Amino acid sequence: MKLTGAEILCESLLKEGVEVIFGYPGGAIMPVYDALTRYPKLRHILVRHEQGAIHAAEGYARSTGKPAVCLVTSGPGATNVVTGLADAILDSVPVVAISGQVHSHLIGGDAFQETDVVGITAMVTKHNYLIMKASEIAVSVKEAFHISGTGRPGPVVIDITKDAQFEKIEFNYPEKINLPGYNPTVKGNMHQIERAAEFINQSSKPYIFAGHGVLISHAEKELLELSEKAAIPVGTTLHGISCIKRDHPNYIGWLGMHGNLAPNKCVNKADVVIALGMRFDDRVTGRLNDYLPHATIIHVDIDPAELGKNVKVSVPIVGDVKEVLKSLLPLIKESKGRKEWFDMFKDYDKVEYEKVIRPEIYPRKGPLKMSEIVKKLSDITHGKSRIVADVGQHQMIACRYYEYKKHDSFVTSGGLGTMGFALPASIGVKVAKPNDEVWTIVGDGSFQMTMQEMATIAQENLDIKIMLLNNNFLGMVRQWQQLFFDKNYSSVSLKNPDFMKLSEGFGIPSEKVTERKDIEGAIKRARKHKGPYLIEFVVEKEQNIFPMIPQGASVDEIRIE
Amino acid sequence: MKQNKFSTLIVTVQNKPGVLYRISGLIRKRRFNIASLTVSATEDPDMSRFTIVVEGDKETVEKMAKQLYRIIEVIKVNEPEEDSIVARELGLIKVSTTKTGSKGEISLIADHFRAKVIQVTPEYMMLEITGNEEKIQGFYKNMKKYGVMEFVRTGRTALFK
Ligand SMILES: Cc1ncc(C[n+]2csc(CCOP(=O)(O)OP(=O)(O)O)c2C)c(N)n1
Numbered sequence: 001m002k003l004t005g006a007e008i009l010c011e012s013l014l015k016e017g018v019e020v021i022f023g024y025p026g027g028a029i030m031p032v033y034d035a036l037t038r039y040p041k042l043r044h045i046l047v048r049h050e051q052g053a054i055h056a057a058e059g060y061a062r063s064t065g066k067p068a069v070c071l072v073t074s075g076p077g078a079t080n081v082v083t084g085l086a087d088a089i090l091d092s093v094p095v096v097a098i099s100g101q102v103h104s105h106l107i108g109g110d111a112f113q114e115t116d117v118v119g120i121t122a123m124v125t126k127h128n129y130l131i132m133k134a135s136e137i138a139v140s141v142k143e144a145f146h147i148s149g150t151g152r153p154g155p156v157v158i159d160i161t162k163d164a165q166f167e168k169i170e171f172n173y174p175e176k177i178n179l180p181g182y183n184p185t186v187k188g189n190m191h192q193i194e195r196a197a198e199f200i201n202q203s204s205k206p207y208i209f210a211g212h213g214v215l216i217s218h219a220e221k222e223l224l225e226l227s228e229k230a231a232i233p234v235g236t237t238l239h240g241i242s243c244i245k246r247d248h249p250n251y252i253g254w255l256g257m258h259g260n261l262a263p264n265k266c267v268n269k270a271d272v273v274i275a276l277g278m279r280f281d282d283r284v285t286g287r288l289n290d291y292l293p294h295a296t297i298i299h300v301d302i303d304p305a306e307l308g309k310n311v312k313v314s315v316p317i318v319g320d321v322k323e324v325l326k327s328l329l330p331l332i333k334e335s336k337g338r339k340e341w342f343d344m345f346k347d348y349d350k351v352e353y354e355k356v357i358r359p360e361i362y363p364r365k366g367p368l369k370m371s372e373i374v375k376k377l378s379d380i381t382h383g384k385s386r387i388v389a390d391v392g393q394h395q396m397i398a399c400r401y402y403e404y405k406k407h408d409s410f411v412t413s414g415g416l417g418t419m420g421f422a423l424p425a426s427i428g429v430k431v432a433k434p435n436d437e438v439w440t441i442v443g444d445g446s447f448q449m450t451m452q453e454m455a456t457i458a459q460e461n462l463d464i465k466i467m468l469l470n471n472n473f474l475g476m477v478r479q480w481q482q483l484f485f486d487k488n489y490s491s492v493s494l495k496n497p498d499f500m501k502l503s504e505g506f507g508i509p510s511e512k513v514t515e516r517k518d519i520e521g522a523i524k525r526a527r528k529h530k531g532p533y534l535i536e537f538v539v540e541k542e543q544n545i546f547p548m549i550p551q552g553a554s555v556d557e558i559r560i561e
Numbered sequence: 562m563k564q565n566k567f568s569t570l571i572v573t574v575q576n577k578p579g580v581l582y583r584i585s586g587l588i589r590k591r592r593f594n595i596a597s598l599t600v601s602a603t604e605d606p607d608m609s610r611f612t613i614v615v616e617g618d619k620e621t622v623e624k625m626a627k628q629l630y631r632i633i634e635v636i637k638v639n640e641p642e643e644d645s646i647v648a649r650e651l652g653l654i655k656v657s658t659t660k661t662g663s664k665g666e667i668s669l670i671a672d673h674f675r676a677k678v679i680q681v682t683p684e685y686m687m688l689e690i691t692g693n694e695e696k697i698q699g700f701y702k703n704m705k706k707y708g709v710m711e712f713v714r715t716g717r718t719a720l721f722k
Binding site: 118119122123126127128130147179182303304305308 | 574575578579582583586590620623624627628630631632633634635636
């Protein structure tokens with residue numbers, strides 16, 4: 001039987017196991033939307049802006065580990081997903097973005113709603129396709145899912161002309177993929193792994209940096225084994241945060257600009273660094289010239305281009321973190337513990353706790369602090385909720401004060417730092433994990449970037465709890481202006497809408513908390529309510545996030561006030 | 562002029578639309594400094610070959626090779642040592658012949674460099690030369706005194722020995 005290109009697209013998505021599509025219709029993608037009504041197995045979630053569609057897909061992908069689909073029209077529909085593509089490529093998120101394109105005979109003629117989608121997206125995708133014939137649809141879907149979801153995951157765009165969506169041909173889903181130039185290395189090179197083991201076995205101050213790759217490759221167990229067997233402290237990157245339980249004795253904290261004091265202060269004391277699925281981002285390394293002067297660096301990553309990109313690596317191992325650790329573990333000698341080395345971290349921990357953490361989470365008077373609210377949420381949910389954080393101070397608070405006890409339960413925009421990410425991303429997280437508790441932590445500025453997705457949440461009746469931390473400022477920018485621009489506040493103060501009325505308008509129940517005594521009750525009421533719920537917390541206006549490694553400073557120069 | 566180090570990359574790619582765009586985009590995005598880039602057909606109609614001369618040491622070239630491998634259509638990136646390849650480029654030059662006697666002299670020099678005369682007019686001679694960079698540069702220098710009206714070179718293309 002002959003099918004239209006649009007139907008072939010739907011069939012192909014089903015073959016790839018797709019259950020959900022986040023999208024927004026328009027002229028050039030109408031044949032696909034028409035076909036979708038005949039494919040009830042493909043649940044379509046109608047967002048309110050295409051940026052929301054791709055962030056929702058990112059949230060979905062990050063919670064399932066599988067490529068997620070977003071579907072948009074040509075021109076403005078496609079350009080609205082570009083931010084999400086840039087976000088996904090930096091954070092290694094597998095999304096397949098499908099866009100409609102004008103008729104093939106119109107391409108290149110500046111037709112209505114024509115944009116050069118493959119041109120625009122080439123630098124922010126792992127790969128992309130312009131499809132002008134129905135016969136190319138199935139193959140490209142198959143390839144796109146393979147490319148997006150394997151190796152270092154990333155976004156792939158398939159741009160399909162309207163005539164290709166209409167064209168009728170026989171449907172055959174290809175069984176094999178022919179991509180001679182794409183062959184991610186999964187198993188690590190044994191010689192390098194042996195060298196790594198030798199360095200680790202001889203080290204006195206080894207240090208594991210655990211990144212997003214640990215979660216992507218599901219190497220949480222192997223990471224723990226390595227850390228416990230050889231008594232190695234584990235610091236995580238922003239995306240690595242939930243790869244090890246917060247209360248594990250070998251977890252020593254979070255690395256980087258707003259990370260913990262101990263892990264940053266001790267970085268340069270390490271003699272062997274085992275970097276797992278992370279990329280030595282500048283927010284982690286601080287000034288490179290002073291970074292890791294004495295350490296032998298063992299770097300494991302599935303993306304060869306990351307090895308040696310920012311720091312010189314002694315033992316580069318290309319491969320999947322889990323596979324590499326599996327080969328490495330038998331070669332690792334058991335260690336009885338490294339009390340002195342661990343104590344060094346503990347000393348700094350005490351300082352951070354006294355100077356920063358305690359006053360942050362147990363303030364006695366004064367305005368509400370974001371930290372105490374997030375800490376309260378953590379306690380009430382036992383660290384087991386899925387947390388989706390937006391970008392800004394509240395994001396750093398979500399990293400610092402939520403005590404993650406569930407693997408892969410933290411989603412945020414790290415590499416790109418995309419404000420407006422959280423609300424739509426939480427849609428994807430909730431749709432992927434309907435039985436899990438999902439909290440989105442968002443600032444008043446970020447919320448207003450994509451708040452129209454409240455309507456999507458209401459329409460789908462998604463049980464997402466929204467913690468809106470309102471400081472009436474673009475807080476993170478304000479902090480930088482205070483610290484580095486002599487408190488010259490420039491365009492950071494917000495006159496906000498009435499969030500209660502707004503929420504009501506969207507049909508989402510809400511409450512506003514201004515008093516310390518009401519924090520707990522509000523969180524509990526939100527949890528009890530079935531369905532979406534928003535709590536606005538009016539928080540201290542000029543709270544600063546510390547510790548902080550000022551931009552361009554060395555990790556040693558981390559400030560706690 | 563400062564003498565910079567140049568290295569050659571030989572990149573075999575699937576012959577698909579958009580490859581040139583992706584490769585040039587990568588070069589721009591990662592800020593590699595390119596002396597020349599040639600794209601050519603190969604013995605296999607499904608493959609093309611990029612010969613890229615990039616400014617930088619081994620480390621730069623390695624980084625670039627790794628970035629190139631990220632492009633799905635890139636099949637193979639070779640970073641050959643200079644003595645393991647035969648590299649050639651083509652130069653075309655238009656030299657003024659208005660000075661008396663210059664035609665004969667130019668022809669003599671051209672013979673010496675095995676350059677071919679392509680066109681002769683009362684005002685100029687056009688010549689074609691192939692060889693490595695030094696040879697072409699050397700020929701160009703020799704032509705300068707007659708008045709070079711136009712000079713172009715293709716950038717190198719290469720084969721393994
Ligand atoms: C799309 C986008 N625009 C601008 C920025 C720069 N930026 C980073 S944090 C921030 C302020 C965020 O304010 P808010 O959401 O209120 O959170 P807060 O820092 O106050 O917690 C801004 C403007 C960004 N990261 N993303």
